[in-house]
Amino acid sequence: MPKKLSKKDFLKTPKGTRDIMPHDALIWRAIESKVGEIASAYGFKFIRTPHIEHAELFAPTLGEASDIVEKQMYAFKTGGGDNLVLRPEWTVPAVRAYFEHGMHSWPQPVMLYTYGSFFRHENPQKGRFREFGQFDLEVLGDESGAADALVVRVFSIIFQELGFKNFIVHINTLGDKECRGEYRKELVAYYRRKINSLCKDCRNRLKTNPLRLLDCKEPSCQELKEGAPKTIDFVCQSCRAHFKNVLEFLDELAVPYFIDPRLVRGLDYYSRTVFEVFAERVQTKKENQEDKEKAENIKDASKTAVDSNDKTAENKPEEASLIALGGGGRYDYLAESLGQKKLFGVGVAIGLDRLAEELKNRSAGLTREKKPDIYMVQLGPQAKKKTLAMFESLRKAKFNVAQSLAKDSLRAQLQSADKAGAALALIIGQKEALDGTIIIRDMSTGAQETVLQEKILDNLKKKLKILANPQAPGKAEVK
Ligand code: HAM
Numbered sequence: 001m002p003k004k005l006s007k008k009d010f011l012k013t014p015k016g017t018r019d020i021m022p023h024d025a026l027i028w029r030a031i032e033s034k035v036g037e038i039a040s041a042y043g044f045k046f047i048r049t050p051h052i053e054h055a056e057l058f059a060p061t062l063g064e065a066s067d068i069v070e071k072q073m074y075a076f077k078t079g080g081g082d083n084l085v086l087r088p089e090w091t092v093p094a095v096r097a098y099f100e101h102g103m104h105s106w107p108q109p110v111m112l113y114t115y116g117s118f119f120r121h122e123n124p125q126k127g128r129f130r131e132f133g134q135f136d137l138e139v140l141g142d143e144s145g146a147a148d149a150l151v152v153r154v155f156s157i158i159f160q161e162l163g164f165k166n167f168i169v170h171i172n173t174l175g176d177k178e179c180r181g182e183y184r185k186e187l188v189a190y191y192r193r194k195i196n197s198l199c200k201d202c203r204n205r206l207k208t209n210p211l212r213l214l215d216c217k218e219p220s221c222q223e224l225k226e227g228a229p230k231t232i233d234f235v236c237q238s239c240r241a242h243f244k245n246v247l248e249f250l251d252e253l254a255v256p257y258f259i260d261p262r263l264v265r266g267l268d269y270y271s272r273t274v275f276e277v278f279a280e281r282v283q284t285k286k287e288n289q290e291d292k293e294k295a296e297n298i299k300d301a302s303k304t305a306v307d308s309n310d311k312t313a314e315n316k317p318e319e320a321s322l323i324a325l326g327g328g329g330r331y332d333y334l335a336e337s338l339g340q341k342k343l344f345g346v347g348v349a350i351g352l353d354r355l356a357e358e359l360k361n362r363s364a365g366l367t368r369e370k371k372p373d374i375y376m377v378q379l380g381p382q383a384k385k386k387t388l389a390m391f392e393s394l395r396k397a398k399f400n401v402a403q404s405l406a407k408d409s410l411r412a413q414l415q416s417a418d419k420a421g422a423a424l425a426l427i428i429g430q431k432e433a434l435d436g437t438i439i440i441r442d443m444s445t446g447a448q449e450t451v452l453q454e455k456i457l458d459n460l461k462k463k464l465k466i467l468a469n470p471q472a473p474g475k476a477e478v479k
Pocket of ligand 1: 132134324326348353
C-alpha cells in the first residue's frame, strides 16, 4: 500500500536526499573540476554511464550477502519486464561498459573515471545519504602492483590538492581465491569461539560471509576484531609479493599509509589489495578545545606510522578523529563472476558528500567567487536595452562582468558593484544611451570618464591593465 504523504511532506525531498543549494553546489563543482583535472593529467578518461543498470549485474559481483544487495538497492520492474536498479556503485558498471564496448581491443590498461549520483537505501545519518555523490577511478586490464599504487597515488594527490594535510591510507591484502580459503577457515574458527558475544547480524555473517565480521560497527564486535587472525599471516607467496610491490611503490611516492591487517571492505568482489583513506576531522571550536590534547597524540601516532618501518595497526591513529573519505581495491575476479573473460582491475571511489562537507568546514577557498572586473550600471529603459547587448559583447571578450538589471537606482547599483568588489563600473543613463557614449568609473577612486561605446573594449583593456599593474608606464595615455 503506497504511503500517503501529508501536505507538509509533499514539498520535501524524499528521506535521505537533499537539494544541494547554490553555495554548496559551487563546492561540488570545484571538487569535480579538481578531481577531473588530476585524473585526466594521469591519463584517466572520463566516461558517463546510465543511472539505471540491470539488477542481474550486482548480486553475483557485490555478493548476495552484501548489505547493498540484501537491503540497499533501489530495484524496480519496468512495464516491459526488465529488472532494473538505480546504480549503487560504479565498479560493476565500469566492467560492464568495458565488455559492452570491446575495450579489450583498446591499448591496455583502460583507465576510466566518472562522477555522479549513486543510490543506496540506507538509514540516513551524518554524511550518509540515499542519493550520494561519488568520484570513481578504475584501471582495467593491469595486474601489477604499480596500478594499485597509481590509484592510491592519484587519490592522495586529490586530497593534497584539496588542502588536506593530514590524511592516511589504511591498506591491507585479502589474498586471492586460493589463499583466502585458509584465512576464512581460521577466521570462522576464531569467531565460533566467541559466538555468544557477537551481534545478531554477525552471527548470520558467520554463515554467509565471515569476512564481513571484521567490518561490523557494533562496539562488542569491534572489540573482538582486535584478536581476530590477520590476513597477512595467511596469504600465499605471490599475493605477499604483490602486496610488497604495492607498498614499495607507495614508499617511493611518499604516500602516507599504514598496514591494517584486518581491513576488509563491504563488497565481495575484492581480492588482494584493499584500502581506505581517512582524513583528520575538522573539529568545531568546542570540540577543538576539549580534544586538543587528544588531537596532538593522533598527529604523533600517524606520524610514527608513516615514519617508522613498523606500519602496522598497532600504530593506528585514533579512529574517532578520522573520517573515511573513500576506499577501493583490486577486483581480479569480478569479470568472471559476470561470466566474462578474466579482467584484472583496481579502483577507488571517493564519497563527495563528506568531502564537500569537510571542505566547507575547512574553508579551503575552493569556492571563492572571482571578483568581477566590470559592473554594468543602467539608468532607464533605453539604457537597460543597451546594457544587455553590451553585457554579451563584454562576456564574449572574456571580461568577468556582473550586473543587477533588476535594480533601478544608481546608488543601489553602485553599492552592489562595490559589494561585489568590481574594479570598474560602466554606467549608461538615458543621455549616454542616446549619444552612444558610456561612463567608466574607477570603483576605488570614484574617478569617472566618458568614452564612446564603440571604443569600450580597448578602453577597458587598457584601464584594467593599469589597475592590475599601476607602476607600469602609459598611465597618462589612457583616454
Ligand atoms: P564503497 O566503500 O561502497 O566503495 O563507497 C565508496 C565511498 O562512497 C565511501 O567511502 C563513502 O565515502 C561513499 N559512500 C558510500 N555510500 C554512501 C552513502 N550512502 N552516503 C554518502 N556516501 C557514501 C565502492 O563503492 C567501490 N565501488 C569503490 C571501488 C572502486 N572499488 C574499486 N573501485
